[in-house]
Amino acid sequence: MALSSQAQQVDFNIASRKAAEVTALNFTPVGVKQGNTYQFAQGGLEITLDTPVKDQIIKSNWFKQGIQLGDRLTSDGIVVYPSKGDNAQLRITIRGLKPGRHSLLAYHNIVDGLTGNIPSIRVSREKEQIITVKKGKKRIQQKSMTQEILAQDIKQTIREMKASQSGQSYIEFDVTDDQPVVIHYQLQGVDNANNTLTINGLVFDKANPKATALNPYPADDDLHVNAEGGKVVLRWQAGEGAKQHFIYIGQRADQLKKVATTNNASYEATGLSSANDYYWRVDEVDANGKVSEGEVWNFRPRRLAFPGAEGYGRFAIGGRGGSVYHVTSLEDNPKNPQPGSLRYGITKVKGPRTIVFDVAGIIDLKDRLVCSDPFITVAGQTAPGKGILLREHPFGFGSEGIFRFIRLRLGKYLDKNGKTITLDGLGAAGCDNTIIDHCSVGWTIDEAFSSRNGKNISFQHNLISEALNQAGHQNYVNAKHGYAATIGGNVGSFHHNLLANNEGRNWSMGGGLDGAGYYAGKLDLFNNVVYNWGNRACDGGAHEVNFVGNYYKMGPATSMKYILNAQLEGTGQGSQAYYMHDNIRQNYVDDMKQNAGAVAGKHGELVSDKEGETYKYTTSHGQVVNWKVFTDKPFFPSYAKVESARAAFKNVLSDVGANQPCIDQHDQRMVEETLNGTYKYVGSKTGKKGLIDDNLDAGNDAWKEFEALTDRRPANWDTDQDGMPDWWEKLAGTNPSAADNNELTDGEYTQLECYLNWLAEPHFITSAGNKLTIDLKQYFAGYNQQPVFTLENSIQPQEGKMKLNKKGILTISLNKKAADCLIDIKVKATDKDQVASLQRTFHIAITQ
Structure with a gap:
């Protein structure tokens, strides 16, 4: 048999959807448009589909839930419906098969929601034969077409979720010349409502799957x-x-x-x-x-994306093993991206890649920047000086991505007609296996972050702040629309984030519906800190939600007391349920409204989970609730260290946002306002304290410290352009003159990843003989109640000496002979509240 000599695999898709959404792995997509005939080329073959019966047509259709949860190959396909009095038939004409033995496998999984008896399929080959006929007194020979039955009684399945369990026909035939091969698929059985012929895909010249693994x-x-x-x-x-x-x-x-x-x-x-x-x-x-x-x-x-990666996106691969791209320019040209720009590295470079930054300052994105490729790492911690800030337009992430230490503050802009340009911030919509870590986003007009329809998402240690409130949203011009995030995921992990000074959607749970119309989405919301929301805290809905150890601190603009409102809107089938555990709402107190025992203007009462007081559910559109909305057990594991809400409050405020290469003044202000229950700015239109309506309300403070930055890596910073500076390679024992970024270390991280992970924690580069002074209070901001710091390890005498005073000042006196080495110092913090502790590692590189 000439099997595999012309092996081809065709996936018939619904024509109205993008191929990437509906095509099976290793199959060629063919979206068939409705009609009596359709022709396409595939791997040297010319294939024609047509219907022998006059009134029958070919259509494409799909089973959406199967595409989402099952097998893409057999969850859509081409369908022929019967005409009056005739069973459905499809003819496939194949040109270009080489002489020899061939096979053809077809999948027959009906995507319509049919029930009852389904007619089986007969498969035949149209063959030419010579017959002798009598004409008068003479006998003459003439050509006649006949059908050679190759298979019959082939059962069609209905919405089977696995291709291996779906209906299949497998035929073998010989080709002796260059004549086309014509195969007929015809239903066997009576004409009834279920008389439907479906073909999901074709496979040429491969072994019969029933005999294979x-x-x-x-x-x-x-x-x-x-x-x-x-x-x-x-x-x-x-x-x-x-x-x-x-x-x-x-x-x-x-x-x-x-x-x-x-x-x-x-x-x-x-x-x-x-x-x-x-x-x-x-x-x-x-x-x-x-x-x-x-x-x-x-x-x-699998392997963790980086040390400290947690949740369902923790195994994202990023650009591991790929190339290194250097951002050397702050310019942006959407129509013609130039080498050295961020947009060029995202949209023009191909293959797995890690993007590092050799410049600092503001990148004004002139249009939306979308990362369509998988397997990309964007390492914002590599930037010099204070780092990079993006503004003007959003940045959308991709699957299998690792995105760290990215700072975006959009701002309010007007179009040529004087209307506000309505834009969001960072996005991971539709992403799978993606982790976003230590990013800062704010001053957006729609919502700061979105991950609708995502899968295996981790969003951790990020800071969302000051979404512009009454900012002229194109659909809600005079409405308050300063929204933090609409989140989806299956499962989506959202933990150890700070949401500060956002009117609403803190969070908005966007579970949506699956292909069959059932409530979807699984969200794991734990150890987040939310401060000074307006009239909406966490609301929306998803099929299953863990809501654990979150700390919601009311502020001067807060008018909604419920930290979670499960909105059962009657839009789908099934249920939406929530596990609530160990959450805290801290009441806000001012001079006009005082709770007994609370101090005016400072800290109010801590209220634990209580249905009807801190959380509730509401119904609309006739939703019938015939299930238990709030359960007493979590739905799924978190794959993370889950802390108490009070511990999360301290630890989140100690390490959040794009704080490498350094934390900026805006994020420092957000941390301080959250700690102290204060505000600095007021919305110019709404008058709401802390909820600004325009970036001008804050005096553009989040931009100012970046506008004059000119930091740029010198030409000899990274000789071999492998993403690691020469001084690091000397200390790490690698070759600064040969790209060895993908060389594997003992811990299964590459050399480049080890450097990126080093940069992701507090680090200092100094010379032998120097004295290094570190104010630990800056790195443990959440521990503000008489903090106590403890050194968890010591350094070698030949490296130097350490001294820690009661004010939290750590002094490291380095030995003059301690050059060319890396030192790690571990420090633990507690305070008089005695509800938490945090250990952080401080890296020191000692060069000559």
Whole structure:
């Protein structure tokens, strides 16, 4: 058989959706438009679809929930509906097949929501034959077309979620010349309402899937496999009649090596590394010794994106193993991005990549910047001086992305007609396996952050502040619309963030609906700090929500006492439920409204979770509640260290936002206002304390310290352009003249990642013999009640001496002979409240 000689895989898609949304892995998308005929080319073949019956037409359709949760191949396809008195038929004409033995596999999974009896399918090949007929007294030969039945009684499935369990027809045929091959698919059975013929996809010249290995674990293209200890047990569904299994493994799909022959449908692979992709194949052997070659699958062992990555996006890959791109210019040209600009690195460079910054200052984005590619790391901590600030337009992230220490404060701008340009801030809508860490965003006009329809998202240690309130939103010109975030995820982890001085959506839970119209979304909201919201705290809805250890501190503008309002809006089927535990609302007190025992203008009463007091649910649009909205058990694990709300308050305010290479004055103000329950600015239109309506209300203070920045890395900073400066490579023992950014270390992080992780914590670069003074209070701002600092380790005498006084000033006197080394100092903070402690690491690089 000439199998694989012209192996092709076609996925018939619904024509109205983007191919990236509906196409199966390793299949070529074909979106078929409605009509009697459709023609396309595929891998040297010319394929024509048509309907032999006059009144029948070809349509494309889909099962949305199947696309979202099941198999993309068999959750959409082409459909032929019957005409009066005729069963549905489809004819496929194939030109370009080489002489030899061929096979054709078709999938038949009905995507319409049908029930009852479904007619089966007969598959035949149109063949020419010579027949002898009598004409008068003569017998003559003439050509006639006949149907050679190749398969029949093929069962169609209905909305099956796995391709391996879907209806399938598999035929084999010979090609002897260059004539087209014509295959007929025709329903068998009576004409009724379910008389529907569906083909989801075609596969040429591959083994019959019933005889091959199926349903692998790890799943094909799973890039986050738990391979603890470098081991994983490979498993699969054995092919029909398989007696033995040949196992092949390699680091390239075209370089597989046979590693074992087994009698069981499993094999333990060892010696695996998270730095590598692994490809594997199982060939099935039946009792007669016939070998059915399997598909090539791939996987990658998972590893934390960086130390401290938590939640469901913690295994994002980012640009690991890829190239390094240097941002050397603050310019932005959306129409013609130039090398050296951030936009060029995001939109023009291809492949996995890590983006580092060689300049500091403001990048005025002239249009929305969208990261469409997966596998990108944007490392804002690499910028010199005070770092980078983005403004004017939003920045959208991509899947498998690692985005850290990015600062965006949009600002209010008018179009040529004098109307406010309504824009959001940072976004991860539709992203999968993405982590956003230590970013700062504010002064937006729609909402500062969005992750609708995301999956496996982590949003941690970020600061959302001062969303512009009554700022002339294009749809709500005179309304208060200073919104923090609308969040989605399945599962989305949102933890250790500070939301300060935002009118609403603190958070807005945007779980949405799945393809079948059921409430969707799973959100894990824990250890967040929210200060001075207006009339909306956390609201909206999702299918399952953990709401744990959050600290909501009312401010002078706060008028909504409920920190969570579960809004059951009657828009979907199913349920929306919440696990509430260990949350705190701190009441605001001023001179006019005092709670008993509270101090005016300072700290009010701490109120724990209580339905009807700190949280509630509301219904609308006829929503019938026939389930328990608030449950007593969490829905899923957090995969993080979850603290008490009071501990979170101190620890979030000690380490939040884009604080590397340094925390800016705006973020310092947000931390101080949250700590003290104060405000500095007032909305010019609303008069609301702390909720500004225009960046001018704050005197553009978040921009001023960046406008005059001219910091730029010198030409000899990174000789080999591998993202690591020469001085670091000398200390780390790598070669500053040869790019070794992707060289693996003992901890399975690359050399470049180790440098980026070092920059992500407080760090200092100094020379031997110098004296370094660190005010620890700046790094533990949340511990403001008579803090106590403790050194958790010591340094070697040859490196120097340390002294810590009662005021939290750490002095490090470095030895004159201590050059060319890296020192780590661990400090723990507590205070008289005795509700928490925090340990932070301070890195010191000592150069000559």
